Amino acid sequence: MKRLLPGIAVMLLIMTGCAKEPLDNLSSDEARLYITNRNDSVSFSSYGTFRITDSVAVISNNQLQEYARTAYDAQLIEAVANQLTQKGYTRVQAGTTPDIGITINRVYNDYSGVISYPDYWGGFGGYWDPFYWGYPGYGYYFPGIIGTYTVTDGAVSIDMFDVKNAAANNNLRFVWNGLIRGSGTFVQGNINSSVQALFDQSPYLTRN
Amino acid sequence: MLSALLLTVAGSYAQKGEFRGTASYSAAMPLGSFKENVVSKTSFRGVDINLLYGISDKVSVGFTTGYQDFYEKYPRQVYKLSDGSDVSAVISNSVQQIPLLATARYNFMTEGAIRPYALAGIGGNLVLNRQFLGEYTNDNTSRFALSARPELGVFIPFGKESETGINVGAYYNYVRYNKGDIDNMNSVGIRLGIGFPMRN
Numbered sequence: 001m002k003r004l005l006p007g008i009a010v011m012l013l014i015m016t017g018c019a020k021e022p023l024d025n026l027s028s029d030e031a032r033l034y035i036t037n038r039n040d041s042v043s044f045s046s047y048g049t050f051r052i053t054d055s056v057a058v059i060s061n062n063q064l065q066e067y068a069r070t071a072y073d074a075q076l077i078e079a080v081a082n083q084l085t086q087k088g089y090t091r092v093q094a095g096t097t098p099d100i101g102i103t104i105n106r107v108y109n110d111y112s113g114v115i116s117y118p119d120y121w122g123g124f125g126g127y128w129d130p131f132y133w134g135y136p137g138y139g140y141y142f143p144g145i146i147g148t149y150t151v152t153d154g155a156v157s158i159d160m161f162d163v164k165n166a167a168a169n170n171n172l173r174f175v176w177n178g179l180i181r182g183s184g185t186f187v188q189g190n191i192n193s194s195v196q197a198l199f200d201q202s203p204y205l206t207r208n
Numbered sequence: 209m210l211s212a213l214l215l216t217v218a219g220s221y222a223q224k225g226e227f228r229g230t231a232s233y234s235a236a237m238p239l240g241s242f243k244e245n246v247v248s249k250t251s252f253r254g255v256d257i258n259l260l261y262g263i264s265d266k267v268s269v270g271f272t273t274g275y276q277d278f279y280e281k282y283p284r285q286v287y288k289l290s291d292g293s294d295v296s297a298v299i300s301n302s303v304q305q306i307p308l309l310a311t312a313r314y315n316f317m318t319e320g321a322i323r324p325y326a327l328a329g330i331g332g333n334l335v336l337n338r339q340f341l342g343e344y345t346n347d348n349t350s351r352f353a354l355s356a357r358p359e360l361g362v363f364i365p366f367g368k369e370s371e372t373g374i375n376v377g378a379y380y381n382y383v384r385y386n387k388g389d390i391d392n393m394n395s396v397g398i399r400l401g402i403g404f405p406m407r408n
């Protein structure tokens with residue numbers, strides 16, 4: 001009977017499969033977050049015009065790298081402008097002082113983690129019979145494989161400032177911020193839907 | 209494999225002084241705030257193993273372990289965070305429960321084609337509770353939670369003389385777990401497995 005126990009254990013594992021790994025069960029679209037913040041004390045209908053910087057600031061590990069205008073950046077700028085136009089605001093170009101100023105930033109932060117594979121060998125004896133090496137009956141000894149990895153987590157940040165009342169406020173007051181974060185953020189094909197999501201979840205952001 | 213079991217196992221059901229094991233597949237349905245706020249879906253990914261020593265032919269004591277994996281992915285929705293921001297996210301909740309229970313079993317009958325039993329386990333569950341907002345980890349908590357588990361079931365031997373047979377049980381799993389809007393991680397479950405004597 002004891003000899004049957006490993007068989008029963010293996011049978012149970014096959015029947016149940018492994019635990020569902022949540023991150024493996026996410027599509028790229030599902031992995032993204034859309035986060036918005038607003039200034040509660042401003043009335044969005046009090047603004048009429050907006051202007052967007054014509055390039056995007058690239059910020060890496062809290063340091064400004066460059067101002068860029070890739071095809072991605074250009075599409076992102078236009079997507080934001082289109083949304084604001086649909087909300088009733090009028091776009092003005094450089095040379096005209098707008099009510100709202102918008103800057104767009106690509107933000108990258110590196111962080112490292114540890115990836116370990118102790119389960120691959122742990123207690124299992126490996127997938128190869130030790131007999132293969134001429135040592136039948138021997139077990140395997142193998143320490144867990146530990147590796148480190150560095151990933152870059154990126155986000156797009158869209159910031160809106162109150163230019164209209166800058167003199168009165170004595171600063172450029174924060175009005176609204178939208179953040180796109182996660183897998184596929186920097187894929188051009190996702191720009192329109194991501195920007196749309198930010199504005200859809202901010203129904204208060206309208207001139208009307 | 210079943211025929212092999214039938215051939216190797218014979219004799220009467222006299223468990224006194226002997227170890228018996230039961231290895232089962234288990235499914236569990238969350239209840240209460242576990243169901244409402246964490247995972248509403250029934251888990252079909254579970255294993256239950258118990259090893260019991262017969263102190264008489266009717267009563268045996270030992271321990272229970274295993275695991276149950278609960279998981280649910282909620283469609284994209286906008287959530288209000290405490291700092292006032294709105295976040296649109298697909299939320300995934302993943303909970304694993306690993307019971308470690310002192311267990312006692314009472315067999316109402318020691319012979320017959322269907323032998324009902326009652327079983328009670330008390331101890332704890334190692335609970336791994338993870339929440340993801342999109343691909344980002346929002347919560348990752350491991351906790352040992354006090355637990356109790358009453359169970360009713362039947363043992364159906366493979367043959368009149370067989371000590372090995374099918375074991376079917378239904379249980380209530382009380383898991384004390386209090387965190388945020390989770391009051392407990394209780395569930396009801398069923399298990400289907402094989403009960404066998406632990407000897408050659």
